[in-house]
Amino acid sequence: MKVSTALDIGSRFKAEIIAGKKGLIREIKTVEVMEVPEVENWAREGTLVISSFYPVKDDSHQQYHIVKTLIHKNAAGLIVKLGRFVDWIPKEIISLAEKSDFPIIIIPKDVAYIDLLTLINRQLIEEADKIVSDEHNLFYSFKKRVFESTDEAVECLSAIVSNSIYIEDVEGRLLYRSNKFSQDEWRNSLLLFSVPCNENYRGAITEWTKKLDSSINHCIHVPGKRNRFVIPLKMKGKIIAFIHLIYHRKEQFHAIGMNVEMIKGKVYDTIISDFMEFHRQRMAQSEQLERLIVEEADTQNLLIHFKRDLNQVFFSENESFLEHCFLFQKKINDLIMEIAEVQRAVVFEKQFQSYALLCFPRNYAMEKAELKATISSFLNKSSISDTYIAISPLFHNIQEVDQQMNAVTKIMRIGEEISPEERIFTYDRLGIYEFLVKISREPLVQQYVNEIINSLSLHSDQSLLETLEVYLQENGNASRAAEKLFIHRRTMTNRLKRIRELLGMDLDDSENIFILQFCLKIKGLN
Known part of the structure; x- marks a missing residue:
């Protein structure tokens, strides 16, 4: 319980704060009425002291010493009853409290200690009970944890319910999913942006949206072979996505129901944080690409072109393209982290196509087989395993980026035509087909x-x-x-x-x- 809560309780008794407002966030652990002035013997961290200053009513120096000691003991604050034994608080004490962010609250002389103490102690007990209740809550760890990414939040939820967790947009397209994934009657694909396998998924989503648009419904319980909660995520009152939280135990059913608001609030905040970070990185990488070209960095460079059929649907949807684009680019960044010796990397889009420029040391000698094996291994265990990749030859002049972009785009097209069963195409193997296609x-x-x-x-x-x-x-x-x-x-x-x-x-x-x-x-x- 914070001092600000005690001030709210005291407001019904005309309590007001006169110093140390910034200290209202201090935590209260106990409440004590000061009967003797030797506070150093009994005051401790988190103590909220209530006093009329009767023992030191005629000694302003002793009053100052008491406040100074409470600050040193890291007490929560001080409530003083004015008008009975002291009529004001000395300026020196107010100045000390302000400097130390130590809250001093005053109450009128006719307020009975017992009335104020009863209400504050009752609130302390309620909050203590809530903490105990939280610690027995299945989702306590999720509530207290600060997540660096939405993927991390989804994994935490999955670990709590020991089951699949995934997030779909309002068209049913997969945005996030836990590593633990089991096929069910709703979804059998873990590919990014894939749609459910359920034949009536569009009708089901429409029905969910109608029900969840109502302020009464916070989630929908969907029974079946695998029970699930469908929890909506909203932006400006409009549903933008659904969390599918699958469970199999009765206690999980009750725990999810009790924590729906907390879960969707935390997941929503994490997604927004992810998106804002993507925008920041996107601007930084755009500037970095321009800087690399201007500086003519002394590096060996490689350009990689990425293409997915499931991405194409978003290119005509200007409103949602960036949101979905950033999820795909996050996967590209994860792939780049797996490639050895990369000094700098810039991921960018051009004409609705995704590319990555990788910069290696000047003496870098590319092992094509090793590079293909690294990329293939990543794709096979990722949610973008259906991605086609075209790799340029190494080039030293960074200003050749546009030229290399044309080259990998052609290699991608040729590779899809002559080797559609493959996913990774390299210029050294398919470059000759550029000439063969022309003369054919x-x-x-x-x-x-x-x-x-x-x-x-x-x-x-x-x-x-x-x-x-x-x-x-x-x-x-x-x-x-x-x-x-x-x-x-x-x-x-x-x-x-x-x-x-x-x-x-x-x-x-x-x-x-x-x-x-x-x-x-x-x-x-x-």
Whole structure:
């Protein structure tokens, strides 16, 4: 209980504060009536002292000493009854109290101690009982904790109920979720921005919104195979998201119901804090990118392009794009933290596309396989595992950012076309396709390709063309090619013999192998 509460109680007795207003936040632990002036023997931290100054009514120096001792003991404050034995508080005492933020409250002479003491002690007991009650509250740790991020708050809630916790927007798209996640009749995907699997999810959300728009309803209890509370988060009176709090024990049901307002208030504040921090970082990174270009930093640089189909829906929704964009960029920042030797990193958007510029030491030598493995490992265990990533070659001149942006955008497009089953594309592997795509549309090139492989592509046995492709992919190893095609080794030998006859080419000749690989690549692109 704070001194400000005691002042509120005393206001019905015309109590007023005359010094140390800043000390109203001091905590009261006990209340004592001063009968003897030797306060150093009985006063302790948190004591609120009530006195008429009768023992020292004629000694202002002793009055000053009492207040000074109470301040030294870190007492909560002093209530003085004026008009009976003392008519005023000396200026020296008021000055001392102001300097020390020690609250001094005065009450009229006709106020009975017992009346004031009874009310203050009753409030102390009630607050003590509340603290005991809080400590037995399942959500006590959540209430007392200060969270650095919404992800941390969601994990704390999940640990308390030992179950899945997730937050969806008003369209049902997933914004946050706990690491502990189990599929249920409502949701089976943990991908960022994915929608529920329930066929009637839009109707259910509409119904929840109608019920929760009422000031009477603070949450909805949804029974089922997995019981849950749906708790709305509101901004300016409008629902912006729903917390899905799943539970399985009866005591959790009552605890959640009692703590709904606290839970949604704390989660809302944390989301807003996250969003404000994102805006701050976004402005700082924009300035950092401009500064890097101007300074021409002596670094090895890498540009990464990120693309997700689930992100595209927000690009036409100007009102909500930033909110959802910041969640995706948080995941990108988490990924960058996993990459070794990064000195500086700038995450930015351009034309609704997300990029990250990574700066490495001047002598950095990129291990492409290691970098791809790091990124792949992160994606596989994250909620953005469906993200496509295109990686530029290393470049020294930071002013080439726009040029590299065009390069990774092309690599992304080519990678999605020719290797849609893959997620990570690198320039060193796919850069050549930029040239192949251009020449693949040339009539002379198409004519050349047809002349070389039409004998196979137009043959009645279509397995011959597939056999040639797999044989070349396996670097001319007939046994491995047969295993991959699930055919007998003898069948493979017979097919290769037929292919040689139709093409009129030696499949062991390196020049012929190059020509055939070129033709098959061009055919695939067309």
